[in-house]
Amino acid sequence: MRPNYVLVDFENVRPDSAELLADECFRLIVFVGASQAKIPFEFVASVQRMGCRAEYVRISGNGPNALDFHISYYIGRLSATEPTAFFHIISKDSGFDPLIEHLRGVRSSAQRFAAIGEIPIVRVLNARTPAQRLDVALGRLRQMKATKPASIKTLNGTISSLFLGRLNDDEVSAVVRGLVNRGSVSIVGNDVTYAPSVGV
Structure with a gap:
C-alpha cells in the first residue's frame, strides 16, 4: 500500500x-x-x-x-x-x-x-464492527454514481477492494447482507439494483 x-x-x-x-x-x-x-x-x-x-x-x-x-x-x-x-x-x-x-x-x-x-x-482501516463497515461501504457506493456494481460478483469485488482485501469472504458477505437488510440494495439472481437513497 x-x-x-x-x-x-x-x-x-x-x-x-x-x-x-x-x-x-x-x-x-x-x-x-x-x-x-x-x-x-x-x-x-x-x-x-x-x-x-x-x-x-x-x-x-x-x-x-x-x-x-x-x-x-x-x-x-x-x-x-x-x-x-x-x-x-x-x-x-x-x-x-x-x-x-x-x-x-x-x-x-x-x-x-x-x-x-x-x-x-x-x-476504512478503522471500520471494525459490521455497522461501521456497512456505513463505509454505503458511503462508497453513493460516491460511485453511475458506475455502481451491477452484479453480485462485482459488488463483492468492490467491497473487498474498498477494504483493501483485508476482509475474508464471510465478512464481505456480511456487508452485502447488511446492505440488503437496510434496503439499500436489492439482489435478484445475480443482478444488483440500488435504492434511490443510494443514488442512480
Missing part, C-alpha cells in the same frame, strides 16, 4: 489523539507553531506509539502563513522522493485548497480535512 502522509496544522486543529493512524501505511507530521508551548499529553502519547512513523516540526519564527509554508515545503520535498504518496492535510484553513488543486494538476494525490477521522482510508 502506498504511504499516506498526514500533515497536521496544529495551530489550526488540535486532534485529541493519533490512535486512528495505527496502521503501518500512515506517516504523521505534526506542525507546531513557534509560540505554541503546550501539547496535550494524550495526543503526545498516541503520537509516540507510532514510533519512527511520526515526527514533530516546530515552525521557525512567527508570521502570517508561516506554518502553511512549512507544510507546503514538506509536501514538495516528500512528493519528489515518494511520488506515489498520498498527502492528507489536517486543517480548517481553506488557504491550502489552491495548493491541493495544483498538486492534483501535477498528478500528486492530496486532500484537506478538518479532522483525522474524516480521511476515507482512516475510516
